[in-house]
Amino acid sequence: MEEQPPSVPQIVLPDGWNSISPGSSSFLGPVCEGCGWDGDPLGLLGGFGYVNLKALCRRDCIRCQIIALLIETIIRRKREHISYQSCMCFFHGNHIVFVGQDASHFCKKVFLFTSTHSHKTEVPRGIPSSPPERIDTSTDASLLWAQEQIAGHQHCCQPVGADSFVPTRLINVDPNSLNGDVALDDCAPTGSRYVALSYCWGRKTQPCQTTSLTLPYHKKRIPWSTLPKTIRDAIDFTRKLGIGYLWVDCLCIVQGDKEDWERESGRMFDVYRSSYVTLAAVWGKDSNSGLFSSSEGFKPILLANLCLNNQSWPLYMRRYHEPISSQYLSRTGKYPLFTRAWAYQERLIPPRVLYFTAGELAFECFCHSACECGLQYSDLAGHPRRILFEATQTPTKSIGPRAQSNEIAFRNQWLRETHAGIDGDQVTWSSRLTDSQKAWWGMVYRYSCLDLTNVSDKLPAIGAIARQFQTVRPGERYLAGLWSGSLHRDLLWYTRGVDCQRLETAPTWSWASISGFVDPNLGPTDEVILSVEVLDATCCYVDDNPFGVFKSGFLTLRGRLTPCWLREHLRDRVLGTVYHWRSGLIITSDVRIDVLSKVLSCKLLRRVYLLEVGRGAGRNSRERYLLILGRKSKVHQKYFRMGILIFRPDLWFTGHGKSAGSMNTALDRYSPTKTITLI
Template identity: 30%
Template sequence: MANIDDFSSLNELNSVLGIPDGTASSIPFHLNEKVLTCVACSTLEDESLPGYRSLQFKKSRKSSPEICTRCEFLAKVAETCVEQGILQCVSFDLNGEPYHTIFWEVENDNSTGSLVLPRWSNLLWASGSSQSDLESAKSFEISCAPGKPSPFPDIPIRGSKRTSASMADGMNLAKARAWLRACEESHPNCAGVHGVPNLPARVLDVRKPPVRLYEPSPCESASYLCLSHCWGETRPACLTTTETLEANRRGIAWDDMPATFQHAIDVTRRLGFDYLWIDSLCILQDSEEDWQEQSSEMVNIYENSHLTLCATASHDDHGGLFGEISSERRPHEITVEGPDGQLFELLLRTKLSDRHLPLPWGVDHHENRKKYFPLLTRAWVFQERLLSRRLLHFTKEELLFECAELLACECYPGIGRHEYRPKHSEPLDKRIVSLSQAALRASKKMPENLEEAAALEIDETPWVRAVECFTALSLTFPRDKLPALSGVAKQIQKRMRPGDEYLAGLWRSTLLADLCWWSVGFKQVPQRWRGPSWSWVSIDGPIVMNKFRQRGMNDFCNVLDASVCLAGPDAMGEVKSGQVVLSGTICAGRMKREPHVDHKILRRPRSGARQDILLVVNGEERLIFVDCLDYLDDGTVTVGQEIFCLRTGLYHDADEFCLILKQAARVGTCIPNEESCYERVGYMMGHFEDLDRWCEGKAMSLIKII
């Protein structure tokens, strides 16, 4: 948000406010009466609407000396929109006259005394002027079409008018080139590799028709782009397989490629690049060996890409980069009289909240992403987005750009003297992980003990947040659970956990804490085994990683050994088996299912119509949670079965996290019927007094979990 300190001269400030040059030119900023007396954008405090400025007006409103030229123009825009039915006015004063209010958010503290100017892309429209009206307000933005004069220098200029059905009509990549150039020239965190990177094993050569699959020689270097896309249900004829490999080397027929591929090739050429990497064309789709090898290289492929093109609004490869814009979502064209009496042609968009990249990644805003940004619901894309140095998103309304230092779209351009970033935008969503920025700044010191590791983990390290967000996303092939996060794991190991060992989604140095995950929301057992029961990989659906600390020396549980057997060459990829060996205190009990309220667990009493799952130890009942409700239907666990509570010693408040185990039914890595071999089926939050009583007199035992 702009304030006085953003401007190098009074004339520059006046030009933004619409005050003619020379007005009060000798008066310091803080004495400029035109600025300070504006009832809307001055620093006058409105206690009823903390954090916001507002401009209220009626149809019969006359120009007022208390409103600056900028706010006067904003009022004219609103009146024009009301007259054309773009914005609705349904509130009336005591005299029966309709009135409405425009709000804009204040980003700086009022105590600083800074002047806060309304930003043209950060406006809210409401009928009425109270807090309740603000809560139901609709967002809108004002911009100029390219080539058209602007009444104020800080009104954004859109890349194209986008008032036709297709975003491709009049597509102007000038804004994308400006973002890319600014990133290349001034963002040190986006520099990537030194010099020109080596090309992947296969790329598309798009320099001239026909496009062909090119296999460069080892160490051949050139800049290239990547495509991030949703495959969809159908497979195009141009997919590369062992049978089509030779034909694709000679050339791929244009009509055999779906719209998304065609658009990506067109954009690659228009941005001045010769090579493009598309996974379904550059990896043999019927070769397990080639898939294992190339998927393990994803971290290098995306990180070395100069730019990743994202078909963010398309559900499948036939949707293209641009898509169709429905009539109600196209910008409205309006003409408004400016400060000097000149008529200006403007573009106005409403209902912006469902159009920008939703933040954060997790389960938040999932339905919004699914509807407007389907690409961002895919688990593979989570990795592609985090590994890429730069991304250019194609949505139905506009272009968006991401890198390690900038998140911008055509209405929040992010570069230029008078173009301001929105308050909520953070490059690559720092709440998750910015591998090129946040991780590089993080300490590379390995935790020396579990207590130190738990202290780090409770602050939501990048890995913890990444796993939580990743598991809420969708996979077409369940076997891809580990490979789809392999590249992120490699970067975390390289930059934050050097020398640590990756164990099916967990880390050896923090293994006991990492075992303390639990599932949330919808979850199910995958159709095929893909990970040991102690790993979150073993189930589908969102999970939450550990949030627990260790109470002094852990006398209850210690990790003695852990190992996994890999299914391929990728140390962070698929696994065939795995085991964890612990020394701990274990209590046997029986499973029970009936309505129950555990007053020692912080949760609301529920209706007796729902049956809870309980652990009964020595006649005492405690609430437990199975990792997946399918376990109760497929016979994994049954009512009355003997189950076991393993105390970990990791706690939150007065409750300790306990693993709920059953004796292993499969042979796996264990001797059949071996009493110390278990599988995880759930967890329990046990009150420390109960656990002390249950474990009193019990010796530590050897526990193997598979």
């Protein structure tokens, strides 16, 4: 039961509150000097505005009455030392923020609502409605809420051509004559609606999988008793939605069949992008956890009774929380699904996602998010899902998977096809990233710290997102996690941890060849003169699909190559020291090694080569951006990436008393131009 003040105040709403059209002059009157409300019911708690609490003077103003009751309740319950003179109030969307102006730095966010179970009639306009304090996501009430959210956003975010795609296999959730069992269907009609499931497998082997042996049996029947609880709950929910098909990876992809997995993993974009809705089991640690949950944590406080037309509605207040969205859930760090790399694109690509959290349902599309408790949020600017949605609205010609040739070759003309500028014989590129470039690296940054059971999935697990970005990067080529239009800049990533391992899932020049956390932020802050030419870039993929499984790739580069020696160490966050004996050059700061040796020794020197990618073009820009390479074959001039460094001669210790200018001269003198292959 909710806690109540000693006596419940009554707030009387004017007649016609629910019947007169929004903005009608019948309600609009003199703007309240205290709270700024103009009398419009829909603006009672909505919008954004500053409230001068010192001027809460109109006793007939409904908003003033509500704010006064809120302050009195907060003071009484929290024993906060606040007053009208020391507090500001902001109406922001559907919640209210109180901020102290004194040294206490008091801040309180509250959410106001009325119960959806108070009456069968329409609740007063301008007052959000919410379920009672206990929510059980398995109930019909939660189902109805989900149906309303899905129906309200059924077409606004649907991609063009989505109705024509049907996955290779789907689970028929309501086949005839199977007495509740389900079956695998590889002949679903074109245009069939289906639900997709995103969930954690867990560490144990899936109790029910489709393999080459079970495939013919699953096409006839999948016994209900063999299915894990999460999949059973998803089937139940799909049936209640009135949808005939469900896609689940462990059943719709043939497990243990490399050819089938490589083909189907390259289609994840289409699978999730074309789904009617994706169910995300965010709180379960494995497939036996289930979808549904219940919560009693809302504990609303009865603030007042709203009286209208001889009826009353309780006005509650409770602690505000952010509207549940993929960004909010991932920041909390307590949901297992949001630690999984595969699940990252599974929540960004679908047009509609229904999150089953530990306590309530939440819904998210490309432009709106809401949770079952009543909070809603429609401003998703900058949200990764919003960025992907805007990509689909861009009227540009996309390059399909097969249109991107396996043999991606582009000569010197490639430089002029990008956004780089030409200045005489010098090619420059601006350090200012486009929105799509920033968004891509932001997603790579977050994706790289997520967990993968199979490291070979590194590129396929983000392939659907990459394919979406192709829409806003027309004419560019996707190169194993990097893009041709910003290739020089993209090469300047670095690792953030000391426990990273080198993978064979991508070329060494790609961030996808590293098992740990990568960051793109070592790039230039000013205009840069390019020091290396890209003569060739070749990437080969399974099924000619650049967004699927990587097979091989290389870059042919021409630039200054400086032979040096590297000593690895881990001291004061410095990972190594680079020596060039002939010039006396010593670089000891910010030498970033991709993968540290298992045994770090201050006496061990390794032969390395510095390849300059670019140098600062501004008057005060003296940085030089270099890759640290190891040589694999002297005969064929094949090299592999080992790390990166930025040479700032005026800031870094260079040794032997040499000046910054002489160090730059020495570096140029001993750096012959060569053509190399970077693998």
